[in-house]
Amino acid sequence: MKEYPIARPLISKTGERGVLGVLRSGCLSLGPKLEEFEYKFKKMVGTKYACAVSSGTAGLHLTMIAAGIGPGDEVITSPFSFIASSNAVLYVGAKPVFTDIDPVTYNMDPSKIEEKITPKTKAILVVHIFGQSAAMSPIIKIAKKHKLKIIEDACESILATYKGKNVGTFGESAVFAFYPNKQMTTGEGGMIVTNSKKIYKLCSSLRNQGRSSNIQWLDHKYLGYNYRMAEMNAALGISQLAILGSLIEKRRKVAKLYERYLQKFAGMVELPAVAKDNTHSWFVYVVRVKNPKIKRNNLIKLLAERGIATKPYLPSIHLFSFYKELTGHRKGDFPISEMISDTSLALPFYPGLGENDVKYICRNVVEVLNNYEKQIQK
Numbered sequence: 001m002k003e004y005p006i007a008r009p010l011i012s013k014t015g016e017r018g019v020l021g022v023l024r025s026g027c028l029s030l031g032p033k034l035e036e037f038e039y040k041f042k043k044m045v046g047t048k049y050a051c052a053v054s055s056g057t058a059g060l061h062l063t064m065i066a067a068g069i070g071p072g073d074e075v076i077t078s079p080f081s082f083i084a085s086s087n088a089v090l091y092v093g094a095k096p097v098f099t100d101i102d103p104v105t106y107n108m109d110p111s112k113i114e115e116k117i118t119p120k121t122k123a124i125l126v127v128h129i130f131g132q133s134a135a136m137s138p139i140i141k142i143a144k145k146h147k148l149k150i151i152e153d154a155c156e157s158i159l160a161t162y163k164g165k166n167v168g169t170f171g172e173s174a175v176f177a178f179y180p181n182k183q184m185t186t187g188e189g190g191m192i193v194t195n196s197k198k199i200y201k202l203c204s205s206l207r208n209q210g211r212s213s214n215i216q217w218l219d220h221k222y223l224g225y226n227y228r229m230a231e232m233n234a235a236l237g238i239s240q241l242a243i244l245g246s247l248i249e250k251r252r253k254v255a256k257l258y259e260r261y262l263q264k265f266a267g268m269v270e271l272p273a274v275a276k277d278n279t280h281s282w283f284v285y286v287v288r289v290k291n292p293k294i295k296r297n298n299l300i301k302l303l304a305e306r307g308i309a310t311k312p313y314l315p316s317i318h319l320f321s322f323y324k325e326l327t328g329h330r331k332g333d334f335p336i337s338e339m340i341s342d343t344s345l346a347l348p349f350y351p352g353l354g355e356n357d358v359k360y361i362c363r364n365v366v367e368v369l370n371n372y373e374k375q376i377q378k
């Protein structure tokens with residue numbers, strides 16, 4: 001039986017050599033690869049500064065501190081995200097205030113943001129979900145009107161554009177992530193980008209125990225953390241940046257193949273849509289099961305029996321037990337986010353998938369769905 005994982009990184013030979021070179025160099029942290037990675041990254045995204053960190057989550061934490069967000073503050077964000085985005089708000093003692101999403105792009109619905117603004121609101125933490133930008137023009141307009149900061153969680157959407165502009169360039173700072181399932185990987189890692197020298201300097205210091213940049217003084221100006229990225233990871237990152245364009249192009253092709261082989265079954269599964277202002281950078285390929293009688297989780301089991309890994313993507317954050325207890329949220333509070341969470345199915349999706357693989361996966365998905373529907377009718 002063929003086995004298909006959900007995600008799979010593609011590492012180049014140059015990447016292997018780069019990591020090995022670091023191991024042999026003796027300089028395993030705070031060395032030249034870190035600087036080179038940051039330099040190339042900021043050039044690619046188009047910001048003045050980039051600060052590499054140990055994970056996307058660490059990066060989000062530092063951007064919250066750098067934005068001066070703390071106890072008593074509120075940050076408006078999306079319930080349809082990976083838990084790290086709203087956890088970062090909690091790390092600094094502030095309150096994540098959720099707002100429901102758009103049913104087509106699964107990003108924050110700008111028309112629902114203003115009703116969530118209170119005198120305590122300090123920022124909007126925009127999450128660009130699945131490889132597609134949020135509707136930035138209306139969000140920026142709201143932020144300006146109410147004097148709120150914008151911080152972007154761009155962890156899933158590297159090189160996605162909105163009206164021709166890269167995500168990561170809209171807010172006072174933005175964060176990218178390099179876990180192995182992302183469009184590019186460093187094993188573990190993240191990157192903060194900003195045009196503010198002050199934020200850049202603060203984040204570089206905070207990731208390194210709050211040490212001042214003049215290392216001779218060994219002074220600690222702030223309560224810092226160890227959120228450094230090691231040289232091995234940075235070397236891998238450099239090699240991934242070099243092929244990122246082609247990695248995303250390959251993902252785009254796989255998405256097109258899924259579209260080709262699933263379009264005929266649009267009555268059963270709803271396919272992802274790209275908003276007109278956006279170019280998609282394809283973090284995941286998520287379809288939605290249309291028949292409300294089909295239990296998505298059963299579908300996942302049936303596909304697993306055929307060697308095809310699929311996943312619910314994503315659960316709504318406000319319904320995690322920890323969040324329910326903390327915020328008092330319950331089912332029904334964000335109906336669109338919940339509806340997407342209950343019906344979404346991420347299919348195997350990575351650059352190594354060829355046309356025959358996609359055909360095979362689609363044939364099995366459709367077969368399993370057909371069998372399921374027949375069984376329900378009985």
Ligand SMILES: *Cc1c(COP(=O)(O)O)cnc(C)c1O
Pocket residue numbers: 055056057058081082084085127153155156177178179189190
């Ligand atoms: C991947 C991801 C992060 C960061 O994850 P790390 O595993 O800490 O690198 C943050 N937000 C979103 C939306 C993500 O998908």
